[in-house]
Amino acid sequence: MPVLWILLIVFALAAVGYVLGRQRAVQSVDGDARRLHSLPSCYGTNVALFALIPALTVLVLWLLVQPMIISNSVVSNLPEGAVADDGSLSLVMSDVRRVADGLSLAVSEGEMTQTVATSPGTAFEDVAETLASVGVVLGSSVDTTVLRAAQEYRAMTSTGRVAMAFLVILIAVAGLTFALRMTQGRFRARTMVERVILALLIGAASVAILTTIGIVLSLVFNTVEFFRLYPASEFFFGTTWAPSFSGRGGASDLGVVPLLWGTLYISLIALLVAVPIGLFAAIYLSEYASPSVRGFAKPLLEILAGIPTIVYGLFALLTVGPLLLGVFGNDGVGWMQGGTAVMTAGLVMGIMLIPFVSSLSDDIINAVPQAMRDGSFGLGATKSETIKQVVLPAALPGIVGAILLAASRAIGETMIVVLGAGAAAKLSLNPFEAMTTVTAKIVSQLTGDADFASPEALVAFALGMTLFVITLGLNVIALYVVRKYREQYE
Amino acid sequence: MTDISAGVPPTATTEPKTSLVASDARTRRRNAAEKRFRAYGMVAIGVGLFFLIVLAVSIVRSGLPAFTETVLSVEFTVSEEQFEDAESQILKTAVYEAIFVNALNEQLQAKNLDVAFDAAAIGRLVGKPGATIRTFFRENGDQLGQPVNFDLTAASRVDGYINGRVTRDTLVDSRFLQGSDLDLVDALIEAGIVKERFNWNFLTGTDSGVDNPGGAGIGASVIGSFFMMLVVLVLSLPIGVAASIYLEEFAPKNRFTDLIEVNISNLAAVPSIVFGILGLAVFIQFMHLPQSAPLVGGLVLTLMTLPTIIISTRASLKAVPPSIRDAALGVGASKMQAVFHHVLPLAAPGILTGTIIGLAQALGETAPLLLIGMVGYVAREYPEAFLSGFVEPNSAMPAQIYTWASRADAGFYEKAWGGIIVLLIFLLAMNIIAVLLRRRFERRW
Numbered sequence A: 001m002p003v004l005w006i007l008l009i010v011f012a013l014a015a016v017g018y019v020l021g022r023q024r025a026v027q028s029v030d031g032d033a034r035r036l037h038s039l040p041s042c043y044g045t046n047v048a049l050f051a052l053i054p055a056l057t058v059l060v061l062w063l064l065v066q067p068m069i070i071s072n073s074v075v076s077n078l079p080e081g082a083v084a085d086d087g088s089l090s091l092v093m094s095d096v097r098r099v100a101d102g103l104s105l106a107v108s109e110g111e112m113t114q115t116v117a118t119s120p121g122t123a124f125e126d127v128a129e130t131l132a133s134v135g136v137v138l139g140s141s142v143d144t145t146v147l148r149a150a151q152e153y154r155a156m157t158s159t160g161r162v163a164m165a166f167l168v169i170l171i172a173v174a175g176l177t178f179a180l181r182m183t184q185g186r187f188r189a190r191t192m193v194e195r196v197i198l199a200l201l202i203g204a205a206s207v208a209i210l211t212t213i214g215i216v217l218s219l220v221f222n223t224v225e226f227f228r229l230y231p232a233s234e235f236f237f238g239t240t241w242a243p244s245f246s247g248r249g250g251a252s253d254l255g256v257v258p259l260l261w262g263t264l265y266i267s268l269i270a271l272l273v274a275v276p277i278g279l280f281a282a283i284y285l286s287e288y289a290s291p292s293v294r295g296f297a298k299p300l301l302e303i304l305a306g307i308p309t310i311v312y313g314l315f316a317l318l319t320v321g322p323l324l325l326g327v328f329g330n331d332g333v334g335w336m337q338g339g340t341a342v343m344t345a346g347l348v349m350g351i352m353l354i355p356f357v358s359s360l361s362d363d364i365i366n367a368v369p370q371a372m373r374d375g376s377f378g379l380g381a382t383k384s385e386t387i388k389q390v391v392l393p394a395a396l397p398g399i400v401g402a403i404l405l406a407a408s409r410a411i412g413e414t415m416i417v418v419l420g421a422g423a424a425a426k427l428s429l430n431p432f433e434a435m436t437t438v439t440a441k442i443v444s445q446l447t448g449d450a451d452f453a454s455p456e457a458l459v460a461f462a463l464g465m466t467l468f469v470i471t472l473g474l475n476v477i478a479l480y481v482v483r484k485y486r487e488q489y490e
Numbered sequence B: 001m002t003d004i005s006a007g008v009p010p011t012a013t014t015e016p017k018t019s020l021v022a023s024d025a026r027t028r029r030r031n032a033a034e035k036r037f038r039a040y041g042m043v044a045i046g047v048g049l050f051f052l053i054v055l056a057v058s059i060v061r062s063g064l065p066a067f068t069e070t071v072l073s074v075e076f077t078v079s080e081e082q083f084e085d086a087e088s089q090i091l092k093t094a095v096y097e098a099i100f101v102n103a104l105n106e107q108l109q110a111k112n113l114d115v116a117f118d119a120a121a122i123g124r125l126v127g128k129p130g131a132t133i134r135t136f137f138r139e140n141g142d143q144l145g146q147p148v149n150f151d152l153t154a155a156s157r158v159d160g161y162i163n164g165r166v167t168r169d170t171l172v173d174s175r176f177l178q179g180s181d182l183d184l185v186d187a188l189i190e191a192g193i194v195k196e197r198f199n200w201n202f203l204t205g206t207d208s209g210v211d212n213p214g215g216a217g218i219g220a221s222v223i224g225s226f227f228m229m230l231v232v233l234v235l236s237l238p239i240g241v242a243a244s245i246y247l248e249e250f251a252p253k254n255r256f257t258d259l260i261e262v263n264i265s266n267l268a269a270v271p272s273i274v275f276g277i278l279g280l281a282v283f284i285q286f287m288h289l290p291q292s293a294p295l296v297g298g299l300v301l302t303l304m305t306l307p308t309i310i311i312s313t314r315a316s317l318k319a320v321p322p323s324i325r326d327a328a329l330g331v332g333a334s335k336m337q338a339v340f341h342h343v344l345p346l347a348a349p350g351i352l353t354g355t356i357i358g359l360a361q362a363l364g365e366t367a368p369l370l371l372i373g374m375v376g377y378v379a380r381e382y383p384e385a386f387l388s389g390f391v392e393p394n395s396a397m398p399a400q401i402y403t404w405a406s407r408a409d410a411g412f413y414e415k416a417w418g419g420i421i422v423l424l425i426f427l428l429a430m431n432i433i434a435v436l437l438r439r440r441f442e443r444r445w
Helices: A003-028 A040-077 A086-108 A114-118 A124-133 A144-182 A189-229 A232-237 A257-288 A291-306 A309-328 A342-367 A370-378 A383-412 A415-420 A438-446 A455-485 B002-007 B025-067 B080-088 B092-110 B119-126 B129-139 B156-163 B179-191 B200-204 B219-250 B255-267 B272-286 B294-319 B322-330 B335-364 B367-371 B397-405 B411-441
Strands: B068-077 B147-153 B194-198
Touching: A003 A040, A003 A144, A040 A086, A040 A144, A040 A189, A086 A124, A086 A144, A114 A144, A189 A232, A189 A455, A189 B219, A189 B255, A189 B272, A189 B294, A189 B335, A257 A291, A257 A342, A257 A383, A257 A415, A257 A438, A257 B025, A291 A342, A291 B025, A309 A342, A309 A415, A309 B025, A309 B335, A309 B397, A309 B411, A342 A383, A342 A415, A342 B025, A370 A383, A383 A455, A383 B025, A383 B272, A415 A438, A415 B367, A415 B397, A438 A455, A438 B272, A438 B367, A455 B255, A455 B272, B025 B068, B025 B200, B025 B411, B068 B092, B068 B156, B080 B092, B092 B119, B092 B129, B092 B179, B119 B179, B129 B147, B156 B179, B156 B411, B179 B194, B200 B411, B219 B255, B219 B294, B219 B335, B219 B397, B219 B411, B255 B294, B272 B294, B272 B367, B294 B335, B294 B367, B322 B335, B335 B397, B335 B411, B367 B397, B397 B411
Parallel strands: none
Antiparallel strands: B068 B147, B068 B194
């Protein structure tokens, strides 16, 4: 039975429970709703919640746990020697799953009978042929062992599914009857319902924590796995980045230094573009501009922030790159060899960050009290002197925070550097050379090859960890600077 | 105070007289500095707006050609005898092609345009016209003997030549197009046979192979994005609103609440690629959900959008004045009832606006989709049914644009820009809806 049907049945039970609970509550006080502790609908909701929540919890848990248990059991039943090492285990398991899916597909399309698909005597060659006819082509690594494992996998999965459907519906019915038996006039249904809802609200709020835990765990586990295969000191201090997907282990140089250099260089150029423009724009908008200019220019600048980064990436690759190449390339000064370069990516990223710097700084400058400006004017300072000597020093912690946040955005930015910065990892000072960044390499190491066991793929998680730690650190410092050095007015 | 009179002797006679009317050098310097400073600000705004205009112009200029296609519109007659004759041959399509070439030749000569060309050149220009013509007459036998107008889609390089993307100088002779073909194209343009028309296939079609930029369409990936947004909406709206209600209305001030707050503000600043790693490790590696599926993309984007939605929802809950809550509590509502019956409906427009803006952000996000396999996949077909749309591999608009941008054939760049126009139109529409909603329902307390 598909999961959707189970869900529909459980929801139908809950709806029935609502009606029954409400009726029963009203009947228990002979139709006089004033003698009930809570509103009649509360009794209905109570029954519905009792039917829904335990059943759905079991359903979700079962769906999560069942594949793990089945995988373990299938693996333990595999004959000795079928699995060479941990890396090929996941490959064998994915083969098993593919064959099992193929068998189900073949049965559902009528190419194969259920008995053939499940019988242990089925010859492997016949199955491979039938599977090929429904579009599942098996690799050379698949043999009879895998077929038997796949049959076992299918059998356990279908048994598990039936058991799950049975159990979930049983729990729903049990919850419903239990709640119905509780329902009578004295029962404090509202208190109960509100407690459950509060628990649900807390659960929703905890999703943020769960996400963080998920991020940290997925990064940490794979990073530890990577450091088992590749020495950490070479990762952190190695100055060459040359992964080779053919030679597994040892053959590749996976030093993070050139990538970090590229990342920092591009971010530096981006900030050199974004900070002066953004800051002066914010000063002009908050101190000089008339309301009409402000109302027109501020939203227009903020459009730049709403444009997806893929657009900037394409802009860098196809517009800015060729433009710079025309000026600095071999036809011009001769510093630049190709359209993708640190300068291209940095410039475009700077454009992207302008509104980020300007809106944050604008808010901070506006928060400086007018009395301080008036005091400065009263002493005879001009407007620019007031801004330079009174407003900016007062807003400085906030502006530094904004710049740090912009830097963290620049370091974590992916699409612009993937498309605009090039792919070669280099340690060079020339801003017109192609370099690459941490984010770009995460993308290139994790797209394409699905084998997560090699150090060349796992290094992406170590890179992700580095990135996560750096951006988190920058954010924490930014918050600290803002809190510590903020002038408290009033 | 005393040392002033002691240290400075009265030297009034040596000091120049200051005037209220004429400004002295120092004032002039200060005023010039003032003007300069002001000019810096104007320049900064100007530069920002300049970048915006350059971006807009380059998107529109490079993207619009993706919405048109070049066709060779030729009208000619195939008689019944010719049809019978062609069907009896072994190479049937070659015969039709010869008929087509003859017709084209006649029309060119009628306009006194003399260009030598052969069937191979036609093949490079419009692919295999013979097959198209044959299929048409086999299906519409009654059209035999009457003049029929055929619109044959030109190859993408011909399209590029007309749009100025390919020029005679840059063209390298290949099996796709040769320099001599351009003479033919020029003649065809002069004869009025080459026409431009709106390319519906770009909007409704699916992605093509790597060597056919002309046939690539964005339709399938729009559907992929739609399913992803559906997942994001269904998950992030309830979770986001529930979390905000808890944090804003019920949460006591304790360690646990602080932890949640810190987490939310940190998640808002985590680079999007890290969410992609999370999706890859948790949803694909650990839970074995299908790769490239809109469901997985939606789940990842939900986690990314949640902080945005929570922050805007909390702001709109905060904007509801406490007197509303007090009044509800005063007439005997429980705290939960006060929130759900009174505060939440009043905050709904703000929540909706925030959600739409969060969705717009999620719609344009690309980096996480790269990691969950939306890029390696060529979206050649539409999903079969509504539910399978969630789990069948598909692409999404930004991922599709990236795929096109990273292909070797320059013909795909035009498609990528066109895709960006489609994406930006969706974003613009969503933002306009959000602004209108805010205008319509905004309430000042």
